[in-house]
Amino acid sequence: MIDYFLFDLDGTLTTEELLPRIARAIGVEKEIAELTELTIAGDIPFEYSLRHRVDILNRVPVSTIQDIVADVELDLHILSFLQQRSDRSLIVTGNIDVWIAKLVMKIGVPVISSKAHVIDDRISDLYEVLDKGLVLNQFSGKVCAVGDGHNDLGMIAGAAVGVAYGGIHSPARTLLEVSTHAIYDSEVLCRFLSQL
Amino acid sequence: MSIPVTVVISCAGMGRRLGLSKTKALVHICGRPLIAWQLDALKWVRDLRVVVGYQSQDVIDYVLSVRKDVIFTFNHDYRETGTAASFSKGALGVSGLVVSLDGDLIVRPSHLKAFIYKQMPILGVLEPSTDDPLYALMDNKSQMVTAFDRESNKSKQAMEWSGLCQLNVSQIVASQQMGLGSGHVYQLIEPHLPIPACQIDAREVDTSADFSRAEEWLSKHMHEWDEF
Numbered sequence: 001m002i003d004y005f006l007f008d009l010d011g012t013l014t015t016e017e018l019l020p021r022i023a024r025a026i027g028v029e030k031e032i033a034e035l036t037e038l039t040i041a042g043d044i045p046f047e048y049s050l051r052h053r054v055d056i057l058n059r060v061p062v063s064t065i066q067d068i069v070a071d072v073e074l075d076l077h078i079l080s081f082l083q084q085r086s087d088r089s090l091i092v093t094g095n096i097d098v099w100i101a102k103l104v105m106k107i108g109v110p111v112i113s114s115k116a117h118v119i120d121d122r123i124s125d126l127y128e129v130l131d132k133g134l135v136l137n138q139f140s141g142k143v144c145a146v147g148d149g150h151n152d153l154g155m156i157a158g159a160a161v162g163v164a165y166g167g168i169h170s171p172a173r174t175l176l177e178v179s180t181h182a183i184y185d186s187e188v189l190c191r192f193l194s195q196l
Numbered sequence: 197m198s199i200p201v202t203v204v205i206s207c208a209g210m211g212r213r214l215g216l217s218k219t220k221a222l223v224h225i226c227g228r229p230l231i232a233w234q235l236d237a238l239k240w241v242r243d244l245r246v247v248v249g250y251q252s253q254d255v256i257d258y259v260l261s262v263r264k265d266v267i268f269t270f271n272h273d274y275r276e277t278g279t280a281a282s283f284s285k286g287a288l289g290v291s292g293l294v295v296s297l298d299g300d301l302i303v304r305p306s307h308l309k310a311f312i313y314k315q316m317p318i319l320g321v322l323e324p325s326t327d328d329p330l331y332a333l334m335d336n337k338s339q340m341v342t343a344f345d346r347e348s349n350k351s352k353q354a355m356e357w358s359g360l361c362q363l364n365v366s367q368i369v370a371s372q373q374m375g376l377g378s379g380h381v382y383q384l385i386e387p388h389l390p391i392p393a394c395q396i397d398a399r400e401v402d403t404s405a406d407f408s409r410a411e412e413w414l415s416k417h418m419h420e421w422d423e424f
Contacts, residue, residue, distance in 0.1 A: 001289075161288070176252060180285070182268040184260060191243075192267050195289030 002196040003141025009093035011148045011168050015073045025068045026060045042150025042174050047129040061121040070102035077186040082109045094130050203241045204286030206279045207299025208249025208271035219251040220300045226414045235262050236421050237305040247282040249274030280384040284377050290365050298359035303398040305424040320360030320396045327403045329356040340390035344382045
């Protein structure tokens, strides 16, 4: 029934949000934490938040951030599910291509993300902030989308099966108004998706 | 021994006839939310799905306080649709048999387990006990339900339809294709009658009077949940 599976990255495939992890590693946790919380809930625009967070995290080299991100823990049930269907699975993330590059290589599943140019190991231009809702236009078959934050709203609302996922924190309340399902355990999530 | 089974609890509705401020799943009966009695009786079921609509966040929060491994399915159209829509949505992806339990029905745990273990299309019936029963008319000899009716029929044994059923997903899909997917579960079942009946001991909480009767009945049987 389902032709493509679209998964959020932060807090869905990863067992913690990436930007707070980076912030903790470089000592700007407090500044990032509040922004992240407001962003997940949809209380501030995602693009505004991302650009602001880039300004803060750009104090350290991109290569350093790549290493921090590459070590993040992944949910093994979800990773296995995606890798077994890598020809019809896609990770859709508002995170930035240059920050997640090493992690993406480890995962081995195609990724669509926000994009930035880098000069001298620092982001010089965040030239594309991904609108997840528009990603659905690239698919002609039936799509299942899974995510936890407000920026997943468009993707989940437009999918045939839209799952609000609460693996590491409750999904944004806005997602519950448009999703077809809400699931809070990765093993249960993957068992359910395997049936579709 | 456990069996591969999917159970769908439909508690998306508003429960208007009961006249309380909460969705029926969260109405306290004998000291606990109604759905708590259901969750306890189904704690052995691996694939449990709860269909939510009205006050969905409250229901989700409560269920998660009991167990996390539940699939919540939304019936966002709960104002315009009935239990058939909720059941159909809850059964998404299932192949084979699926059990439907209305969110306002409390079944004695051993009866519910025995019913599920039948592992065949089957309908739960009980002695008439509510203010406004829908009768399951049965063939006396075969003990199959042959029709549903608001009136009892003296020529046939009439039991009350409980709302508890076990169906093949193919039967649900066939009914949906006939345009019967958004009303009541019994309407979903009708094209597939006759279906065997199984008598259960249970109480439905639909009206204020039902609530009083159910609480009296539950107070007699509540020890069974501890022993189950």
